[in-house]
Every structure is written in structure tokens, then in C-alpha cells.
Amino acid sequence: MSQQTTAGTPARPILIHDPTLRDGHHAVRHQLGREQLRAYAEAADAAGVPVVEVGHGNGLGASSLQAGRALLSDAAMLSVVRDALSSSRLGVFMLPGWGTTENIRQAVAHDVDLVRIGTHCTEGNLAERHLGLLRDAGVDAHGVLLMSHMATPERLAEECAQLVGFGATGVGILDSSGHYLPADVTARIAAIRSAVDVPVMFHGHNNLGMAVANSVAAAEAGATILDACARGFGAGAGNTQLEVLVPVLERLGYDTGIDFYRLLDAADIAERELMPAPPTIDSIGVVSGLAGVFSGFRNRVLDVAAREGVDPRDVFFELGRLQAVAGQEDLIEDVTLTLRAGSTGRDERTASHV
Template sequence: MNPILISDPTLRDGSHAIRHQLTIQQIDLYSKMVEDASVPILEVGHGNGLGASSLQLGESLVSDIDMLATCRTNLRNTKLGIHVIPGFATINRDLKSAIDIGVNVVRVASHCTEADITKRHIEYCRNRELDVYGVLMMSHMAPASVLVEEAMKMESYGAQGIIIMDSAGSYLPVNVKEKIKALVNSVAVPIGFHAHNNLGMAIANSLAAIEEGATMLDATMRGFGAGAGNAQLEILVAVLQQLGYKTGIDLYKLLDASDVAEKEFLKVPYVNSSSIVSGMAGVFSGFSKPVERIAKQYNLDPKDIYFELGRRKVVAGQEDLILEVAVSLSQLR
């Protein structure tokens, strides 16, 4: 069996769950614990990635630079990773500063049909001799053939692996198998999968991905993340160990760390009616907080907002359309 490379975005995707208000003390504590548990990669930053802290997307309590510098001090064997969406993160301001701090892994992301925008960022990071991966977000919105085309673009730019994200938590294992199989058979670089748990399928979908040849998986402590959360790291590592896969992670230390993290700062996500509808509608999991807030403000059922957002094919970065949809639904009522 191939070893499985685990990347932990608890200090990135997890920040969606608490409106990007992770404190420097929490970041310091968590990075020390994952280093001790030998987690291969720790991804750090605003929920939408490097340079994304803003009024529209939510302002981080701690700056990118301070988050990364704190983790860099604590990480020796665990690699320090960042999520980069061109447009939010600039090369000269954001990316250069992060690399100068000592980032090891850069994951350059785009909407699943817009890989062209990642070219400059991927090439820059490869020239700086970093580990560079391409990420296709909201991958449920494109058929396997289109994902293959976009992945091949990222590979041609120099990406050393391709990760597809189930950003809306809408996949079932059969969907994962189809798309991962197509990618594994079409590109030469490793393939990874990033699960969300809106339909309660995050672990099952992660296993479906490796059954079809994926060798990289994302997971967060206690599932801490946007919407109903991500694949739960401790469960995923335990199940992989039971199945005979190697991750290099010390499960006992990971379990101890999860108990401490939950006590100290993790808000444990769960599957509720809104997250189920979000998954069914194919709406970005990070929209859960603003949808709930705006639905309450306009006395609307958040389920109606989700389905309308899904009908309009709204994606991350279009948070302003949540309000537009709410106003429209309110007027119809």
C-alpha cells in the first residue's frame, strides 16, 4: 500500500468555524502539538488563504505574518503550509513574505474551471524551490473531463500534485471514485482529496479517494472547519492505520492533542439541517455563518437561501450575493 500524505488545515480551514478569530496562543499551542504528533504538513492562515483577511471575507484576529512566524518557530519536522488563491494573495507582497518566513509547502488554488490563474504563482513557488501543489476548489461543479483538463494545466505549470476539494461537502463516494480515477489515470503527479462533512460523508469519501489511487488527504482536528467541518483527523488516521496504510503520524499523541485542542479552543462542528442543505445545493461550506446571520436578519429560512445560491452557482469570494439573494427572497415573500 502507498503511504498516505496527510495535510492538516486546522489552523486554516478551521478558522471559518470561529470567524477567523484564532488567537496567537491557540496557534502556538496547536502547532507544538502537531509537531509532537509528527503530522506531516500543517496549513496555516485565514480560512480563505493567504492575504484573504478583509471586511468582505472576514478579518483575521492575527495577521498572516504573525501566524506563520509563530508556527515556524515550533515546527522542525512538520512542514509549514499555506493556501493561496491568486487575487487574494499577491506574489510580491503576500507570497514573498510568507516564503521569507520559512513556508515549505504552497497550495495554489482556483475555482475548478479556472486553473489558468494559478500559472504565475505556481511557477514562482517552483523557482523558489518549494513543494507546490495545485488545488481545484468546488470540484463538484465540473465533470471529471474538465477537472482532468484543469489538472493538466496545473501540472504543466509545475505543480507537484493536484488536490480536488469537495468545498461544499456535496460528494458521495461514487462521485469521488469517478473523479479521482479519471485524474489518477490522466496526470503523472500525485492526486489528493479535501473532504467536507455536510452530508456526513467526509471519512467515507476520503477512503473512496485512496481506493482509486489518491495518495494525499486533508483532515482537521475534531473536524474543525467550515460548515459541518472537514474529515476528522483523528478518525481518519485511526481508520487508515486499521486498514494498513502508513501516515507517519503518532496516533496516541494525536488523540491526546485532540482532547487538549477541544478543551482549549476547538468548536466541534456537527451536521445540522443547514449543512445538509448546503451539501445538497452544492454551496461553499464557508458560507454557513453569513447565511445563518443574514437569514435571521431577514426572517428567512436559511435552506431557501442555500438552494437559491446553488441555483445561481455562487462560489467562494461572492459572499456579497448572499445578501442579494436574501433581499430578493424577502421581496418575493
């Protein structure tokens, strides 16, 4: 694609980070196999995607009964994708509490190029030890804030400045529930951009159909790293769609450095090899986004609600009211049982008056 804007001015560089093989794991209950990982990683590498991220949906160390058992170990996933990449950098993600310093050391031993440490949007201090370890190891380390719609732009800026102080070489926010509109993103990225002197990133979900627009808003507000997944493969209603975002950015005068045709080929491989069907914005996706609930809760909510005979939409809205966050998966069961008990009580009271 052209490296010049229509006005002839140099294109603005922007880095695309591809978590298809990590966030996409949520959509298939963390069951991607070796050949699936290899096929997509090789295709993304051939397209010149700068960073390919791999792992359990919740990151290093998260394979468990609570968050879902992955088909492969962290070490196996890292080995397969490391071997498949010749030019793309290898990225991983970790949430303190799921992952530990030992998980980080294992990732570093597999020659990972970039580690993202994620925390809840107001708990960046939980990343201090991990960012310090990576800083001392000389590994590129980003601090990222989940469920960022729960905090003001000013608070997010303060948290990101703190992460830089801990050693983060990049910072940013995740729209973990697909709740944002472009103006929300603009305000938050602009505030962060004014508070730090490292690259700023944005990671979108598409529950309200705004992921590409939100990503563009982030870039226009100063973000220089954007996340996107092939076919939008990711939790909930899916992520920002990679093969759509890249040409949109190029039309707007950004330079991604990605080969467009090969990117389309990679997206075709992803649809064929990784997913039963591309993510869609269904009714549950819309409700989850409106409620501001972590997209990774989707499958668990549907399973528990079906088992208990409770409307999953009610579960999402109640989880949103309680401001549930990643790592509180057990709350899904508690909320569902409470709603069932309340419904049973109403039915009994109604029956007594018939």
C-alpha cells in the same frame, strides 16, 4: 501503529495534510490567537503530522470586511506556527484574487514548505503566475480545485494536467461543500490520477456525513495526500475528522507515520483550545451540502438571513442554483434581499385576498 497489513504485506504510504489552523478559522470567524495556534501546532508536530497548514480560512491575503477580519496578520500566524514546528512541514493556502504574489513572497520569507494555490474548479489558469513564481523559488507548490462537484471528472483531469504544466508538484480537488458521495470521488480521483504523474490530493467536508468514506474512496482510487482536521474543525459541518481517518486508514493497510496516541492528545487540545464545540452536522449543514454551496458561506448566510427575516435554507438552495463560489460572498446579500422581496410580495397578495 503497525506498519504491516493483516496479511503481512508492507503498508501503503499516504500523506496527511492538516488544515485545522486554516479551515478551522471559518468556524470561529478567523479569531484564533497566538497561543491557540502555538498549542495546536506543537501538539500536531509531536504527533508526527506531516504538514500543518495555517492562515485565514480563505488563505493568504483574505483578511477583509468581505471575508472576515482575522485576529492576527498572515505574518504573525506564519511566525507563530513556524516556530512551533520542529519536524512537521509548514503549509499555507492562497486563492488568487484574495492573495497576491507579494503574499506568496512573504510566506516564502517565513520559510513555508508547501504552498497550495486554489482556484474554482474550471479556472485553473488563474494559478499560472503563482505556480510559476513558486516553481522558480524552488518551493513545493500544489494546484487545487475548489467546488469540484461542479465539473465532470474529465474536466477536472484536464485542469489538473494544466496545473502540472504551470509547475504544480501536486494537484487535487476540494469537496468544498461536502456534496460528494464515495462514487463521485472515485470517478474524479481516478480520472485525475490517469492524467498526471504528480501526487493527487483530496479534501473533504462532512455535510452529508461522508467525509471519512469519501477520503477512503480517494485513497483507494489513487490519491496519496488526504486532508483532515482535528475534531473535524472546519467550515460548515466540518472537515474529515483527523483522529478518525488515521486509524481507519491504518486498518485498511495504509501507513500515515502518525503517532496515534499523540494524535488523540492533539485532538483533545484542539477541542479544548480552539473551538467552542466540535462541528456537528446540523440542519443547515445538510442543506448546504445538498445545495452544493461553499461551506465557508455558512456564518455569513446565517447572519444576513436572520437580519432580513429570511429562511437560511432558502438562501442556500438559491445560492446552489446560481452556482455561487468562494469569492462571491456579496451574492449572499443579493439573494437574501431578493428572497425577502419575493416573500413580501406573496404576503401582500395573500392579504389582499383575505
